[in-house]
Amino acid sequence: MKNIYIIASNVIRDAVRQKLFYVIFLFAIALVAISPMLPMLEESLKSQILIEVSLSVTSLFGLILTLALCITQITGEVTRKTVYNLFAKPVSRLQYIVGKYVGILLALAVILMILGLEVMVLIVLRLGLFSPSILLGIFAIFLECAVIAAFCLLLSTFTKPAVNAVVTLLFYFFCHMKSTFLFEHINQGGSGGPAILYYPLYYVLPNLENFNVFRRIGYGEAIPVSLVFQLTLYAAGFVLLMGTTSYLIFRRKDL
Amino acid sequence: MEKTAIELKNVRKTYRVGLSREFKTAIEELSLVVEAGGIFGLLGPNGAGKTTTLKILLGFVFPDEGSGTMLGRPIGDRQAHERIGFLPEQPYFYNYLKAEKALDLYGRFFGLSRASRKSRSGELLDTVGLGRNSHLTLDKYSKGMLQRFGIAQALLNDPELVIMDEPSSGLDPIGQKEVRDILLRLKDQGKTIFLSSHQLSEVENICDSVSIINRGKSVMEGNLSEILISKDTVKIVLQGDVTRDMEQLKRLSAGFEIEGDTIKLEARRENVYDLLEFARKLDMDLISSEPFRRSLEDIFLELVQDTGK
Numbered sequence: 001m002k003n004i005y006i007i008a009s010n011v012i013r014d015a016v017r018q019k020l021f022y023v024i025f026l027f028a029i030a031l032v033a034i035s036p037m038l039p040m041l042e043e044s045l046k047s048q049i050l051i052e053v054s055l056s057v058t059s060l061f062g063l064i065l066t067l068a069l070c071i072t073q074i075t076g077e078v079t080r081k082t083v084y085n086l087f088a089k090p091v092s093r094l095q096y097i098v099g100k101y102v103g104i105l106l107a108l109a110v111i112l113m114i115l116g117l118e119v120m121v122l123i124v125l126r127l128g129l130f131s132p133s134i135l136l137g138i139f140a141i142f143l144e145c146a147v148i149a150a151f152c153l154l155l156s157t158f159t160k161p162a163v164n165a166v167v168t169l170l171f172y173f174f175c176h177m178k179s180t181f182l183f184e185h186i187n188q189g190g191s192g193g194p195a196i197l198y199y200p201l202y203y204v205l206p207n208l209e210n211f212n213v214f215r216r217i218g219y220g221e222a223i224p225v226s227l228v229f230q231l232t233l234y235a236a237g238f239v240l241l242m243g244t245t246s247y248l249i250f251r252r253k254d255l
Numbered sequence: 256m257e258k259t260a261i262e263l264k265n266v267r268k269t270y271r272v273g274l275s276r277e278f279k280t281a282i283e284e285l286s287l288v289v290e291a292g293g294i295f296g297l298l299g300p301n302g303a304g305k306t307t308t309l310k311i312l313l314g315f316v317f318p319d320e321g322s323g324t325m326l327g328r329p330i331g332d333r334q335a336h337e338r339i340g341f342l343p344e345q346p347y348f349y350n351y352l353k354a355e356k357a358l359d360l361y362g363r364f365f366g367l368s369r370a371s372r373k374s375r376s377g378e379l380l381d382t383v384g385l386g387r388n389s390h391l392t393l394d395k396y397s398k399g400m401l402q403r404f405g406i407a408q409a410l411l412n413d414p415e416l417v418i419m420d421e422p423s424s425g426l427d428p429i430g431q432k433e434v435r436d437i438l439l440r441l442k443d444q445g446k447t448i449f450l451s452s453h454q455l456s457e458v459e460n461i462c463d464s465v466s467i468i469n470r471g472k473s474v475m476e477g478n479l480s481e482i483l484i485s486k487d488t489v490k491i492v493l494q495g496d497v498t499r500d501m502e503q504l505k506r507l508s509a510g511f512e513i514e515g516d517t518i519k520l521e522a523r524r525e526n527v528y529d530l531l532e533f534a535r536k537l538d539m540d541l542i543s544s545e546p547f548r549r550s551l552e553d554i555f556l557e558l559v560q561d562t563g564k
């Protein structure tokens with residue numbers, strides 16, 4: 001536990017050093033930038049659209065943040081050779097991976113929380129509407145980021161940062177198109193594209209669109225606790241699967 | 256404490272070259288025993304497999320065959336790592352940290368309390384001569400300073416076994432002497448030091464035992480003084496009239512050298528008495544007679560050239 005904590009806090013320290021927390025300000029600017037479109041909207045749609053759009057922007061920021069946090073983690077330390085000093089200490093490879101992941105989650109949680117509060121403030125200022133359900137949307141984004149982070153960390157056990165970024169982005173897009181593009185491709189049987197490729201993708205990839213509850217929150221629909229619970233389990237399952245794979249790859253890797 | 260600090264048995268290690276099916280043999284076949292207490296040197300030319308051997312010991316890379324123990328525990332065991340210190344070949348650390356912060360971080364993995372981390376890191380930075388630079392981040396350190404920092408972090412937990420990959424690499428003569436003194440002090444405290452090096456004079460000065468490897472195979476090992484001191488050759492120095500006929504002396508000796516009125520020669524032990532007998536007949540004085548001592552460099556070059564073919 002102690003080692004996991006030390007490694008996790010080091011991830012956060014590294015994030016601070018890389019000035020990742022500055023996205024908080026960038027995000028505020030982005031929110032201000034989308035506001036001018038408000039007067040063009042019908043009165044009844046304002047809150048819906050503002051909430052949906054700002055949560056989508058948050059989700060995009062989450063993706064970028066996750067990439068920035070994860071792509072250099074493990075390969076970076078292996079190529080910089082700082083791992084030697086670390087593993088000469090009584091630190092196991094499992095603790096290392098778990099510590100990294102926990103640190104990434106903590107950094108994501110803190111930053112996303114702040115972004116969420118910024119969205120709430122925006123809604124209050126613009127529409128005089130206090131809507132705590134936005135935090136549920138933020139939680140869904142956090143879960144999605146947790147899945148992407150697990151995938152990205154898995155890749156970082158054996159790929160260079162640039163390749164990692166590209167593959168993770170592909171992962172992100174395919175996971176979002178699972179119920180549309182991929183579904184159509186395997187059901188319309190050979191309407192272009194190699195089905196051999198799409199079948200495994202369809203059955204293996206998580207459906208990240210599940211975490212897109214922004215429209216429902218925008219419409220002011222209540223999000224049932226059971227859904228939150230389901231989404232958490234769904235994310236946890238994939239995280240566990242990818243985490244285990246990362247460990248299996250990294251466990252006997254020559255450093 | 257265990258009697259054997261390190262043991263490797265029939266270790267073999269090949270590296271895969273890229274993604275191809277090509278393999279590069281780093282350790283062909285290596286067995287090694289390092290007794291507890293004293294300084295053990297692992298010698299060998301560039302690419303001999305020294306670093307790979309240390310990486311195997313620390314569990315950084317996995318041997319294809321063979322096994323080993325460290326402080327009585329199998330390789331890679333975390334409890335053994337509580338009691339060792341390691342200096343890697345290239346001293347890379349979290350370079351955005353200040354020296355004292357970095358030591359503090361490493362100290363936490365050993366479960367040292369905040370107070371003892373603080374006192375220990377101050378102490379060690381002074382020992383390695385970085386006391387005045389402890390507030391600099393490590394990316395502002397010179398190569399030699401990083402090496403010194405590396406030595407400091409290897410000693411944080413007051414280890415029983417210190418493993419160092421070329422400890423004096425990158426150090427100036429003063430630094431090299433300081434490292435030598437540190438290692439000798441550790442030895443006096445009863446610790447075991449296992450170091451790799453190709454600085455033969457350094458090894459010759461401080462090591463108790465050595466193993467020389469070449470191309471991933473051990474070519475000689477043993478107690479250093481036994482290796483260096485020849486049992487069957489004696490070095491004799493005589494003085495006298497060098498103009499007299501010395502054919503008999505020359506016939507009995509291996510090396511023969513005249514400097515002024517001094518004659519230096521090497522003789523096989525069984526010839527010593529005959530040789531001295533001739534010397535007395537020639538009215539020569541015996542200045543000294545001692546076992547012949549070869550330099551480590553001679554032995555090293557000879558072995559490496561022989562096995563290099």
Ligand SMILES: Nc1ncnc2c1ncn2[C@@H]1O[C@H](COP(=O)(O)OP(=O)(O)OP(=O)(O)O)[C@@H](O)[C@H]1O
Nearest residue numbers: 270271279280281300301302303304305306307308
């Ligand atoms: N990751 C690797 N992939 C492929 N080959 C490697 C790898 N690491 C080491 N080798 C090879 O293994 C052999 C032994 O390397 P090693 O680093 O152990 O040598 P060394 O004795 O430490 O040399 P030096 O004195 O230069 O430090 C070399 O031929 C090297 O090319």
Ligand SMILES: [Mg+2]
Nearest residue numbers: 305306307344
């Ligand atoms: Mg080396």
